[in-house]
Amino acid sequence: MSHEKNVCICRCEEVTEGEILRAIEEGARTVKGIKIRTQATMGLCQGRTCRRLIVNILSKHVDINDISKLEIGIRVPVRTIKIKNFIYDEGKGYE
Amino acid sequence: MSRKTDIVVIGGGVIGASITYYLSKRGKKVILVEKKDFAFGSSGACDQMIFLQTKNPGIHLELAIESKKMYKNLEKELNHPIEFQTIGGMVLIETEDQMRVMKEFVKRQKETGLNVEILDIKDGTKIQEGLSPDLVGTTYSPDDAHVNSLELIKGYIKKAVTFGAEVLVNTEVIGIRTKNGKVKGVETTKGTIGCEVLVNAAGSWAPVIGEMIGLDLPIRPRRGQIILTEEVPPYIKHDIISANYITAKYSLDRSFDNDVLGKLGVGLAISQNHRGNIFIGATREFAGYNTETTREGIRRILKHAGKLIPGIVNFNIIRTFAGLRPYTPDGLPIIGYVDEVEGFFIAAGHEGDGICLSPVTGKIVSELIIDGKTFIDAKLLNLNRFRHLT
Ligand SMILES: Cc1cc2nc3c(=O)[nH]c(=O)nc-3n(C[C@H](O)[C@H](O)[C@H](O)COP(=O)(O)OP(=O)(O)OC[C@H]3O[C@@H](n4cnc5c(N)ncnc54)[C@H](O)[C@@H]3O)c2cc1C
Numbered sequence: 068m069s070h071e072k073n074v075c076i077c078r079c080e081e082v083t084e085g086e087i088l089r090a091i092e093e094g095a096r097t098v099k100g101i102k103i104r105t106q107a108t109m110g111l112c113q114g115r116t117c118r119r120l121i122v123n124i125l126s127k128h129v130d131i132n133d134i135s136k137l138e139i140g141i142r143v144p145v146r147t148i149k150i151k152n153f154i155y156d157e158g159k160g161y162e
Numbered sequence: 163m164s165r166k167t168d169i170v171v172i173g174g175g176v177i178g179a180s181i182t183y184y185l186s187k188r189g190k191k192v193i194l195v196e197k198k199d200f201a202f203g204s205s206g207a208c209d210q211m212i213f214l215q216t217k218n219p220g221i222h223l224e225l226a227i228e229s230k231k232m233y234k235n236l237e238k239e240l241n242h243p244i245e246f247q248t249i250g251g252m253v254l255i256e257t258e259d260q261m262r263v264m265k266e267f268v269k270r271q272k273e274t275g276l277n278v279e280i281l282d283i284k285d286g287t288k289i290q291e292g293l294s295p296d297l298v299g300t301t302y303s304p305d306d307a308h309v310n311s312l313e314l315i316k317g318y319i320k321k322a323v324t325f326g327a328e329v330l331v332n333t334e335v336i337g338i339r340t341k342n343g344k345v346k347g348v349e350t351t352k353g354t355i356g357c358e359v360l361v362n363a364a365g366s367w368a369p370v371i372g373e374m375i376g377l378d379l380p381i382r383p384r385r386g387q388i389i390l391t392e393e394v395p396p397y398i399k400h401d402i403i404s405a406n407y408i409t410a411k412y413s414l415d416r417s418f419d420n421d422v423l424g425k426l427g428v429g430l431a432i433s434q435n436h437r438g439n440i441f442i443g444a445t446r447e448f449a450g451y452n453t454e455t456t457r458e459g460i461r462r463i464l465k466h467a468g469k470l471i472p473g474i475v476n477f478n479i480i481r482t483f484a485g486l487r488p489y490t491p492d493g494l495p496i497i498g499y500v501d502e503v504e505g506f507f508i509a510a511g512h513e514g515d516g517i518c519l520s521p522v523t524g525k526i527v528s529e530l531i532i533d534g535k536t537f538i539d540a541k542l543l544n545l546n547r548f549r550h551l552t
């Protein structure tokens with residue numbers, strides 16, 4: 068494996084560029100496809116660090132028209148949030 | 163591209179993957195065709211439970227018990243870490259009315275052979291700390307289990323490939339070729355595949371495949387929204403469900419729970435995975451093929467979770483997502499050949515039980531296709547059961 072391929076792309080899950088490229092070879096064409104095969108983006112930061120890098124690598128392997136279909140997959144909450152704060156209602160408390 | 167095989171399996175979810183594995187293990191040449199990628203349907207957006215206690219006593223529970231038996235050996239068989247664990251399960255009971263219904267449900271489950279008991283809340287708290295003291299009681303079964311659905315799909319597929327199966331991702335089935343009322347092949351976005359048998363394992367999309375031969379399948383997508391927390395130390399010691407999960411699922415007794423009557427049925431399910439993330443789910447809603455999560459749905463689930471296990475509100479949530487359970491009117495999957503076109507086999511409609519029932523489904527499908535019979539009365543699962551109604 069060449070030097071670049073050992074570069075760590077996802078720090079939380081310790082996934083290298085080589086592993087990302089292998090997932091693409093197996094047919095992954097979306098961020099979610101990469102996630103399923105390598106666990107990249109599944110760490111505590113939920114891909115905030117690595118998603119951009121993965122989109123970058125993917126974009127070299129998909130048709131330009133398909134860039135919008137990468138299923139980048141950001142979901143609520145955009146940042147982690149304590150459940151308590153999410154369900155609290157002004158005046159009504161938690162109920 | 164134009165090629166031939168024995169059997170084409172449509173859909174790369176847990177059901178299609180299992181069927182591909184069990185058929186190729188028995189020597190059949192199988193090509194699995196998946197529109198997008200593995201686990202892009204419900205199987206990649208779900209919880210992890212193999213929960214025997216949530217199954218209706220009778221054929222439904224029998225299927226789950228058989229599946230659970232098969233799971234015990236599966237990790238070794240697939241030679242892949244699927245994180246299967248028999249962790250035990252509890253159904254939390256909030257009111258006296260629920261207690262009455264659960265007593266009856268448990269009695270019938272015991273008759274089907276399930277090892278399950280009802281505990282008062284004091285005894286319940288001994289096996290799972292942190293339960294709300296306001297609960298009336300809980301059931302407990304040591305037999306409930308869970309599994310990592312993504313790893314399970316990967317495991318089935320990897321092993322199937324060693325038996326000679328082929329897997330095509332990013333390939334959509336767009337038509338069925340028939341001649342004289344028999345299946346002759348499957349048309350895909352990457353060419354035609356000749357075959358005399360196809361298995362429609364497209365989950366919530368199975369009706370779209372059915373339509374290709376003019377078949378009207380009674381399967382509808384039933385959305386489930388679910389939440390994942392940060393990784394925390396072991397906190398949820400057994401898989402947990404609220405009694406209204408069972409009522410939301412089967413609409414058993416509509417009188418005691420408004421959630422069930424509302425559009426947004428919530429049946430709470432809580433479990434912790436190997437990494438320490440806690441799954442908190444889920445809604446049961448008909449919202450077409452929409453897989454968005456809603457603030458209302460997520461808050462509803464979390465509020466209920468906080469009511470039953472108050473300490474849980476101190477954790478951080480890191481992700482929400484939603485999947486489409488393939489719902490059928492009687493809660494059982496549709497498995498078997500159809501009468502209209504020879505060689506057209508359906509294995510879809512597992513609603514909230516596809517992970518749990520995937521091994522037994524693979525077994526039944528492979529036996530029906532190869533041996534023409536299986537260990538249960540196949541009529542009970544055939545599409546024709548809905549036709550007798552009309
Ligand atoms: C929130 C939630 C929690 C759940 N929790 C549990 C649980 O704890 N335990 C449990 O047992 N079950 C659970 N389930 C249910 C489980 O997810 C489903 O029953 C199961 O995943 C169904 O699997 P499937 O393979 O039939 O469908 P899917 O996984 O949806 O797979 C169908 C596949 O077919 C593909 N497809 C569609 N059309 C075509 C076409 N034209 N050509 C080719 N491919 C096509 C799709 O892309 C998809 O990948 C849960 C579901 C949800 C939503």
Ligand code: FES
Nearest residue numbers: 077078079110114
């Ligand atoms: S860097 Fe990939 S999930 Fe955090």
